[in-house]
Amino acid sequence: MTLSWxxxxxxxxxxxxxxxxxxxxxxxxxxxxxxxxxxxxxxMPSTRELAKDLGIARGTVTRVYADLSAEGYLHTSQGAATKxxxxxxxAPVSAPRLRAAEPAVHRGxxxxxxxxxxxxRDRWLSATRRVLQRAPTALFGYPDERGSVTLxxxxxxxxxxxxxxxxxxxxxxxxxxxSHAMALLARxxxxxxxxxxxxxxxxxxxxxxxxxAAAEVRxxxxxxxxxxxxxxxxxxxxxVLTPAHQYPxxxxxxxxxxxxxxxxxxxxxAMVIEDDYDGEFRFDRQQVxxxxxxxxxxxxxxxxxxxxxxxxxxxxxxxxPRTLVEPVRAAINATGWRPPALEQAVLAELISxxxxxxxxxxxxxxxxxxxxxxxxAIPDWLVPHGIAAGLQVLLRLPESGPGEAAVAAAARRRGxxxxxxxxxxxxxxxxPQGIVVGYATPAEHAFGPTLQTFLDxxxxxxx
Amino acid sequence: MTLSWxxxxxxxxxxxxxxxxxxxxxxxxxxxxxxxxxxxxxxMPSTRELAKDLGIARGTVTRVYADLSAEGYLHTSQGAATKxxxxxxxAPVSAPRLRAAEPAVHRGxxxxxxxxxxxxRDRWLSATRRVLQRAPTALFGYPDERGSVTLxxxxxxxxxxxxxxxxxxxxxxxxxxxSHAMALLARxxxxxxxxxxxxxxxxxxxxxxxxxAAAEVRxxxxxxxxxxxxxxxxxxxxxVLTPAHQYPxxxxxxxxxxxxxxxxxxxxxAMVIEDDYDGEFRFDRQQVxxxxxxxxxxxxxxxxxxxxxxxxxxxxxxxxPRTLVEPVRAAINATGWRPPALEQAVLAELISxxxxxxxxxxxxxxxxxxxxxxxxAIPDWLVPHGIAAGLQVLLRLPESGPGEAAVAAAARRRGxxxxxxxxxxxxxxxxPQGIVVGYATPAEHAFGPTLQTFLDxxxxxxx
Numbered sequence: 001m002t003l004s005w006x007x008x009x010x011x012x013x014x015x016x017x018x019x020x021x022x023x024x025x026x027x028x029x030x031x032x033x034x035x036x037x038x039x040x041x042x043x044m045p046s047t048r049e050l051a052k053d054l055g056i057a058r059g060t061v062t063r064v065y066a067d068l069s070a071e072g073y074l075h076t077s078q079g080a081a082t083k084x085x086x087x088x089x090x091a092p093v094s095a096p097r098l099r100a101a102e103p104a105v106h107r108g109x110x111x112x113x114x115x116x117x118x119x120x121r122d123r124w125l126s127a128t129r130r131v132l133q134r135a136p137t138a139l140f141g142y143p144d145e146r147g148s149v150t151l152x153x154x155x156x157x158x159x160x161x162x163x164x165x166x167x168x169x170x171x172x173x174x175x176x177x178x179s180h181a182m183a184l185l186a187r188x189x190x191x192x193x194x195x196x197x198x199x200x201x202x203x204x205x206x207x208x209x210x211x212x213a214a215a216e217v218r219x220x221x222x223x224x225x226x227x228x229x230x231x232x233x234x235x236x237x238x239x240v241l242t243p244a245h246q247y248p249x250x251x252x253x254x255x256x257x258x259x260x261x262x263x264x265x266x267x268x269x270a271m272v273i274e275d276d277y278d279g280e281f282r283f284d285r286q287q288v289x290x291x292x293x294x295x296x297x298x299x300x301x302x303x304x305x306x307x308x309x310x311x312x313x314x315x316x317x318x319x320x321p322r323t324l325v326e327p328v329r330a331a332i333n334a335t336g337w338r339p340p341a342l343e344q345a346v347l348a349e350l351i352s353x354x355x356x357x358x359x360x361x362x363x364x365x366x367x368x369x370x371x372x373x374x375x376x377a378i379p380d381w382l383v384p385h386g387i388a389a390g391l392q393v394l395l396r397l398p399e400s401g402p403g404e405a406a407v408a409a410a411a412r413r414r415g416x417x418x419x420x421x422x423x424x425x426x427x428x429x430x431x432p433q434g435i436v437v438g439y440a441t442p443a444e445h446a447f448g449p450t451l452q453t454f455l456d457x458x459x460x461x462x463x
Numbered sequence: 464m465t466l467s468w469x470x471x472x473x474x475x476x477x478x479x480x481x482x483x484x485x486x487x488x489x490x491x492x493x494x495x496x497x498x499x500x501x502x503x504x505x506x507m508p509s510t511r512e513l514a515k516d517l518g519i520a521r522g523t524v525t526r527v528y529a530d531l532s533a534e535g536y537l538h539t540s541q542g543a544a545t546k547x548x549x550x551x552x553x554a555p556v557s558a559p560r561l562r563a564a565e566p567a568v569h570r571g572x573x574x575x576x577x578x579x580x581x582x583x584r585d586r587w588l589s590a591t592r593r594v595l596q597r598a599p600t601a602l603f604g605y606p607d608e609r610g611s612v613t614l615x616x617x618x619x620x621x622x623x624x625x626x627x628x629x630x631x632x633x634x635x636x637x638x639x640x641x642s643h644a645m646a647l648l649a650r651x652x653x654x655x656x657x658x659x660x661x662x663x664x665x666x667x668x669x670x671x672x673x674x675x676a677a678a679e680v681r682x683x684x685x686x687x688x689x690x691x692x693x694x695x696x697x698x699x700x701x702x703v704l705t706p707a708h709q710y711p712x713x714x715x716x717x718x719x720x721x722x723x724x725x726x727x728x729x730x731x732x733a734m735v736i737e738d739d740y741d742g743e744f745r746f747d748r749q750q751v752x753x754x755x756x757x758x759x760x761x762x763x764x765x766x767x768x769x770x771x772x773x774x775x776x777x778x779x780x781x782x783x784p785r786t787l788v789e790p791v792r793a794a795i796n797a798t799g800w801r802p803p804a805l806e807q808a809v810l811a812e813l814i815s816x817x818x819x820x821x822x823x824x825x826x827x828x829x830x831x832x833x834x835x836x837x838x839x840a841i842p843d844w845l846v847p848h849g850i851a852a853g854l855q856v857l858l859r860l861p862e863s864g865p866g867e868a869a870v871a872a873a874a875r876r877r878g879x880x881x882x883x884x885x886x887x888x889x890x891x892x893x894x895p896q897g898i899v900v901g902y903a904t905p906a907e908h909a910f911g912p913t914l915q916t917f918l919d920x921x922x923x924x925x926x
Contacts, residue, residue, distance in 0.1 A: 017598075019597050117600040119603045124595060125591060125595045128588060128591050132587060132588045134481065137579050137582070139775055140772075141773070176803070177799070178799075180799040182799055183799035184799075213797035214797050312603040312604055312803070312804030313603075314606065330676075333673075334673070335643065336641075336644070336673045336677065337639045338642075339777070341776070343803055
């Protein structure tokens with residue numbers, strides 16, 4: 001397990017594997033102190049906090065801290081946090097491997113990732129066991145290029161139930177995440193004559209890059225306002241948008257805009273690509289259903305396990321207009337790729353057994369609490385934008401105060417990753433200033449210290 | 464588990480899952496008899512044979528056979544094989560679901576697959592458990608597009624040790640099998656100006672189709688003789704070949720041809736794509752090392768777990784000339800795909816723990832025995848071609864006898880899949896006649912009956 005916490009303006013990563021026990025934990029902390037990833041004076045997490053995050057007994061952590069104090073690595077004092085000692089000049093290190101370290105910028109609050117330390121390792125292992133015990137031999141043969149029937153059926157039920165998607169298994173195609181879906185769709189749309197794809201402005205630049213690289217299409221930016229995408233400004237044969245929770249502004253697509261969009265698509269024959277990247281995470285009330293249900297023959301819905309489970313799995317799914325199923329299948333074939341059979345079977349088992357829903361519910365509670373803590377703690381001059389949902393929040397900066405570049409630079413100096421709103425803009429020109437905070441990114445024990453570092457950054461820039 | 468055996472000229476598939484026990488096995492056999500997948504008079508496998516293949520106690524199978532005999536589904540008689548009874552007219556079936564079935568063509572001896580019933584389920588599960596217990600949290604984040612360092616390091620060691628590949632992890636890229644590698648390389652070569660790729664004639668048509676679909680390159684066919692590819696006839700900027708065990712003729716690339724090929728590539732700047740699809744399986748002596756070692760800057764080596772473990776995993780690897788690493792990485796990026804992190808970690812664990820080698824050794828013994836049985840059993844007028852290696856053998860047909868189409872048609876009538884040599888030819892024109900027999904394809908218990916069906920087919924066509 002890579003642990004990270006930030007303290008005194010530093011993010012610190014600690015490599016520790018559960019099977020190495022207390023001994024391994026002690027050595028990992030020693031190494032971090034020797035390498036100055038943990039610098040003198042740094043406050044260690046409390047024994048209770050660290051034990052909880054690691055899933056080990058508090059007594060183990062207490063013993064490790066005591067040992068390290070005896071060895072001169074840590075300093076404990078009644079009623080205060082355990083801190084890192086200065087090893088110089090009299091530290092009892094037999095082979096000191098000291099080097100002056102640049103503060104490494106860790107992910108911190110960089111948006112785009114769930115807390116991967118929440119990955120349900122036990123559930124995944126159990127589901128793998130059940131699949132390997134029960135699966136027919138045919139599972140191990142060449143997989144269907146559209147994805148396994150078992151997973152497509154499980155997804156159809158799940159998406160209908162949780163997102164209101166009109167999803168019969170025949171129009172589902174399994175892919176390797178949204179980027180992969182974007183590349184496939186861009187190629188299919190290009191083959192059907194589309195030379196331009198519209199994206200929301202602002203939106204994630206990576207997906208625009210994938211569309212360009214995959215199919216050499218032009219990118220058109222269409223502005224987003226308080227009601228989501230300005231549908232009236234659309235003039236492209238295809239558009240990619242995030243209707244449940246616009247990335248990065250956090251607004252949902254308003255009901256009349258939804259109607260307007262599907263009417264526009266039906267009238268012009270345009271294709272709508274619905275990026276439902278975090279539709280599972282709405283905190284204030286039941287999430288509005290997917291846009292796809294309004295016009296299943298004009299909307300290509302894309303979902304992913306990257307935010308609900310882990311980006312490392314590389315599993316996503318398309319629910320396609322019937323006319324696109326065969327072209328997407330052919331596009332997949334042309335890449336020589338097919339979805340891996342075993343991971344598909346395990347995900348299907350996880351969904352069918354209810355474990356997927358339970359995991360999402362657990363994460364939803366954690367992310368909701370983090371969002372509330374963050375919004376309670378930030379100073380008044382930062383204005384949170386959008387609905388209570390998802391894994392990140394846009395904090396708007398006042399026109400008269402420090403700009404986003406100043407905030408990001410100060411954060412970087414403290415080793416804290418955050419994202420600037422400006423990076424999401426399409427084209428040049430002025431844009432509002434803001435910071436996109438990925439509160440889901442840190443491990444649970446690191447959230448508090450990461451938040452504190454962020455608050456320190458804000459205090460610094462507003463001085 | 465899908466079971467298949469063939470008997471009396473029929474291939475029969477039986478769906479049974481280990482967790483359903485004796486009861487499920489009985490019901491699976493009942494269903495097969497009711498649906499006439501098992502027809503009256505069909506000899507069932509012996510209890511010993513079936514028990515061994517299923518990995519259950521022989522007593523369980525004996526009990527199931529006894530129950531089904533009592534129910535009127537099977538007929539047992541002292542000293543003879545247990546056979547399927549005719550359910551008409553007096554069979555005690557409460558709800559008969561009878562339908563006259565067309566003989567379904569099952570994979571039988573169709574080449575291109577290992578015996579997927581040998582997939583090491585227990586080893587894979589144990590490796591998954593170890594990975595999930597020990598892996599750092601970072602495993603679940605966005606994976607490196609070139610593949611995980613852990614897997615690339617494990618592969619570098621494995622490929623150097625077993626195939627003599629000059630494989631430092633920095634030139635390894637993980638992909639989703641040979642088709643995926645072919646599509647990526649075709650696109651990279653096309654971007655570098657190659658408008659044509661040469662393939663061996665004969666060779667597998669699927670890969671030529673992938674190259675065409677992925678990059679719109681022309682395909683040139685270059686003949687194969689007793690010494691492998693006729694290097695002197697090469698006149699393309701790139702060539703794809705199978706030097707360890709030419710597919711489908713089974714000859715290895717002769718030593719002087721290897722030298723000639725790498726000299727040609729160095730002189731002309733052409734790129735050689737080495738498809739090492741079954742280099743792990745040589746039966747007579749130590750396999751000759753990979754071509755790549757002779758010219759690592761001119762040979763892109765491609766290996767895969769499709770034959771050693773299972774095609775369903777969709778994991779392969781490229782060992783690239785240094786100049787191609789960055790272009791291939793960029794080509795992967797343009798497809799929005801990245802290799803799934805968990806399967807990579809499990810494969811790396813399997814390799815590092817020695818389980819991968821052990822599994823390959825086991826399979827090698829099984830396939831060697833099958834090849835010997837096949838070659839001992841076939842009539843003299845069929846001439847086996849190539850070296851003692853791999854998962855399939857080409858059987859040449861005499862010019863005066865029945866042609867490959869006649870053999871394939873007779874096989875199809877008995878529900879047996881085999882492959883014609885002609886399908887591998889590039890372009891029109893006459894070609895030698897032959898049958899490609901994938902002896903690795905059936906499950907172990909089905910091999911004997913499948914072989915018998917094949918012999919019946921040969922007897923029929925030679926009458």
